[in-house]
Amino acid sequence: MDIDLVFSGGGVKGFALLGAYEAIEEKGLRWKRLAGTSAGALLSALLSAGYSARDIARLLEELELEQFLDERPLWIPFSFWKWVRLYWHLGLYQGKAFERWLEAALAARGVRTFQDVPAGSLYIVASDVTNGRIVVLPDDLAIYGIDPGSFSIAKAVRMSISIPYFFEPVRLRGRNGVAFIVDGGVLSNFPLFLFDEEKKKKRPVLGVQLSPKPGERPKRTITNALDLYEALFAAMREAHDARYISRRHEKNIVFLPVDNVISTEFSIELEARRRLIDYGRERTRQFLRQWAY
DSSP: OEEEEEEOOOGGGGHHHHHHHHHHHHTTOEEEEEEEETHHHHHHHHHHTTOOHHHHHHHHTTOOGGGGOOOOOOSSOOTHHHHHHHHHHSEEEOOHHHHHHHHHHHHTTTOOBGGGSOTTSEEEEEEETTTTEEEEETGGGGGGTOOGGGSBHHHHHHHHTOOTEEEOOEEEEETTEEEEEEEGGGTOSSOGGGTOOTTTOOSOEEEEESSOOGGGOOOOOOOSHHHHHHHHHHHHHHHHHHHHHHTSOSTTEEEOOOOSSOTTOTTOOHHHHHHHHHHHHHHHHHHHHSOOO
């Protein structure tokens, strides 16, 4: 059966998304359209290039994630300069190493730009903090005067994974100047809205979200300024999607709450990655046994 698939963001928690897709694939479900934010954007891009679940597992499982923490060269070896870099470059890491790696992985399957995949089959979500809007790639590139078809998929995913202050934002130069683009999860971490238009729906839509159901999310304890910052960022990230999902039936969403892994834990060990993959696979198998699409 053909379906449309939506994957949420979640940083390194995204290994659970891979496990979920393994279960989807073994069930014989075939995607026609893909949408994703952050880690979900990465998985969607690889699938659009023709990678199978097994291929992606081989590609990611033993990948040295810390190679993506590409700091700019410093001539003065003091940690203080990390904060100077954060101030001037708006992020601790450049994100270029990740983009180069993904470019190579996609190119190995003959895919570089959006014109290399079927039109309307891949959507990647990012956030334009200059103009205050959700950016759906490739379609919204026309707003900036950029040809959607010729735009790099690796660059689009790089935009979507740009966690504020962790990775530098992507500076998108368009007809109206430069826009700063960051993690799609800032404005929509689970872009189910892209495919859930009842009048236009051609096939079932299945979503995989790395969080509990909206009504089951624990309250946050706020005791200091850092707690407040984290709560503000989480609320900003989750409120749009939670409000949307609460108005829809949840029967088409696989919820995968992952609480024991930090999204930016790039030092995550191989065994922990495998546990996340196994967890996503088993939870999704259970879901699909009773999914009444």
